[in-house]
Amino acid sequence: MKKNVIIITLASVVLVSAVAAGISFNNISNKVKAYDNVIYPGVKVEDVDLSGKTKVEALAILNQKYGDALIKKKINIKAPEKTYTLNYEKLSAKYNIEKIVDEAFSYNKDKGLLQKNKLIKSPTPKQFKLTGSFTFDSKPVKELIGVMQKEIDKQPANAAINMVSRGNFSITPDKKGSKLNTENLEKDILSKISGDLNGDVEIQAPVEDVQASITGDKLSKINTKLSSFSTNFSTSTAARATNISLATSFINGKVLMPGETFSFNDVVGQRTASRGFQEAPVIIGNKVDSGLGGGICQVSTTLYNAAIRANLQTVERIHHTLPSHYIGLGMDATVDYGNIDYKFKNTLEFPVYIEAYTENRNIVFSVYSDKSLTSRTYDLVNEVYDTMQPEVKYVDDPNMDEGVTETVQPASIGYKVRVYKNTYENGKLIAHDLITNETYNKVDGTVKRGTRKKQ
Structure with a gap:
């Protein structure tokens, strides 16, 4: 009997324990189940505690605190004359809040019942960061930089020099330009675009000064005449005189910086009737014919003589096929647009200014530069060391009366000539340099003579 009582008692204890355990398990299960649709305790996104929040609630909280604040943020780019602003909203800047909420919501949902219960009873703090989910569109950055570049980039303005009276100059100062370093600016902007909400982004635009290639300081070195040369065209026709005056005017005021090369054809341009040039005598081969310009x-010959007397280096130059009446042998420079040019280079350390004008049927060229160059002067001298006499061929023409002649090809004496450049320092000859050794070939003449008997 006593044994049965003990058995019944034990059974009752087991039954009570089982019931209690069942009740406890149900409590745990219900407790854990209560977190199936909410975020576990101790879970934060940034500094926002989302414990017990549903996904919808978490999204609303985070969007209000971080999403709305983010699109109000600005990038301010300060340039010399203006501050440019780019809103984060235009960048489509955002956090992937849905992804972060999903991660926060899923945190520890894969654990077992007892582990979940333990985490609910004794939460382990867990913080998720938004910065890793930050994204933006960089295209508006490039577009803004393009706008800035158009407004900021400015070409420098070169200084200019004008002769206000013979030998006296006025200088218009140069102006600096500006250039936006677009590559550095883009790198700077992109590196500072972030999800950090601590104030707007402030950037200094990298704008560089662009110096003019011709400055007032450089042009101020033009203060003294180095050389001058003139030739006379008093025997010229009106058309030839017009061409000379026109071509001379195109050269007047030309400035040549150190290292620059002057091209006669480039400066004077093509000789056309529309530009005012006229038909006038011109040497073509061994004959004098008529041609535009x-x-x-x-003009090119007079300029050549002025330039070489200023110690400017000849780059390209040839003489005529026939001697010219207005200059000594070997001292001429012929030009033919598209075929023959006259070029010289400014090898001086200072800029030069070319004054050119016609006056009383004289062409005058003067070259100006720095006064320090005037201790030396230069001149050209020639030496004819051989002459070649032409022959004259007479051709009978029965269609012309006796005693009548007609020159078909004028005869021209040939010459061999050496040209020297003399250098004087303070008036004393210090150099006598051969610069050209040239030949003007003789031209045999042809004369028709009449044989027809007069009636």
Whole structure:
């Protein structure tokens, strides 16, 4: 009997324990189940505690605190004359809040019942960061930089020099330009675009000064005449005189910086009737014919003599096929647009200014530069060391009366000539340099003579 009582008692204890355990398990299960649709305790996103929040609630909280604040943020780019602003909203900047909420919501949901219960009873703090989910569109950055570049980039303005009276100059100062360093600016902007909400982004635009290639300081070195040369065209026709005056005017005021090369054809341009040039005598081969711009070779010759006396280096130059009446042998420079040019280079350390004008049927060229160059002067001298006499061939013409002649090809004496450049320092000859050794070939003449008997 006593044994049965003990058995019944034990059974009752087991039954009570089982019931109690069942009740406890149900409590745990219900407790854990209560977190199936909410975020576990101790879970934060940034500094926002989302414990017990549903996904919808968490999204609303985070969007209000971080999403709305983010699109109000600005990038301010300060340039010399203006501050440019780019809103984060235009960048489509955002956090992937849905992804972060999903991660926060899923945190520890894969654990077992007892582990979940333990985490609910004794939460382990867990913080998720938004910065890793930050994204933006960089295209508006490039677009803004393009706008800035158009407004900021400015070409410098070169200084200019004008002769206000013979030998006296006025200088218009140069102006600096500016250039936006677009590559550095883009790198700077992109590196500072972040999800950090601590104030707007402030950036200094990298704008560089662009110096003019011709400055007032450089042009101020033009203060003294180095050389001058003139030739006379008093025997020229009106058309030839027009061509000479026109070509000379195109050269007047030309400035040549150190290292620059002057091209006669580039400066004077093509000789056309629409530009005012006229038909006038011109040497073509061994004959004097008529052509547009006839007489311009006297301009290039006069300039050549002024330039070489200023110690400017000849780059390209040839003489005429026939001697020129207005200059000594070997001292001429012929030009033919598209075929023959006259070029010289400014090898001086200072800029030069070319004054050119016609006056009383004279072409005058003067070259100006720095006064320090005037201790030396230069001149050209020639030496004819051989002459070649032409022959004259007479051709009978029965269609012309006796005693009548007609020159078909004028005869021209040939010459061999050496040209020297003399250098004087303070008036004393210090150099006598051969610069050209040239030949003007003789031209045999042809004369028709009449044989027809007069009636």
